[in-house]
Amino acid sequence: MSGELSPIDRAKFVAAKRAVDFVEDGMRVGLGTGSTAAWMVRCLGELVRDEGLKIRGIPTSTRTAELARQVGIEVTSLDEAKWLDLTIDGADEFDDELNLIKGGGGALLQEKIVATASDQMIVIADVAKQVSNLGAFPLPVEVIPFGWQTTKALVEETLVSLDVLGRETTLRMNGTSPFVTDEGNYIVDLHLNRISNARQMALVMNQIPGVVENGLFIDICDVVIIGHGDGKVEIRDINAGTVNEERIDFVDNDNLFADI
Structure with missing residues (x-):
């Protein structure tokens, strides 16, 4: 093997x-x-x-x-x-x-x-x-399908006040359709490059209406x-x-x- x-x-x-x-x-x-x-x-x-x-x-x-x-x-x-x-x-x-x-x-x-x-x-x-700073891998944020574009816009607005190197966000796709989690939700991937304060990021993301959970495990x-x-x-x-x-x-x- x-x-x-x-x-x-x-x-x-x-x-x-x-x-x-x-x-x-x-x-x-x-x-x-x-x-x-x-x-x-x-x-x-x-x-x-x-x-x-x-x-x-x-x-x-x-x-x-x-x-x-x-x-x-x-x-x-x-x-x-x-x-x-x-x-x-x-x-x-x-x-x-x-x-x-x-x-x-x-x-x-x-x-x-x-x-x-x-x-x-x-x-x-x-x-x-292994990395010295988290963020090179896109940060997944799970959102409910209802109003996902509004949630995505709120995420982008929130990123302006956070210390990150990038602010691009993309809806995760499965072919031509949105990727759907086991819980029936969508995922927005945040291309941040570097997250200076992961603890703050995790807390702030989960305060946004429509966000179910984020991929930071602190x-x-x-x-x-x-x-x-x-x-x-x-x-x-x-x-x-x-x-x-x-x-x-x-x-x-x-x-x-x-x-x-």
């Missing part, structure tokens, strides 16, 4: 492989959305199949739920689980304080709800996702596991103030990964 992967995919895989070591029998685990999170779901499925791990997974999107069921993970809802032991998810960007931009896959609302309902959030990412992530293409992983724990490096061996034959 490893010989067929690009360096980026190898980095995602080793981060995911290390992250599932945090999962213990009987846990309620939030399952993130995106390409890196998909590796994690498959790694968990491997543990369920080969080692008899018993967990309940709470997915953050319909596609994650489908994948989890395919690999044998018991899936339940957040309403049923009520509170989670752990959430493992990817990120589009993270900074030195482990603040994040998420939502590139369009699941930011469910991802934030699940992450904040967890005792711990672990983010898995390749090293390219003070939510506890641990980031950074994967590298050579199998090295770096584990940063913001609460313990520790940084550790390890190396993950690749697995060359596993049918859970055959279609990636």
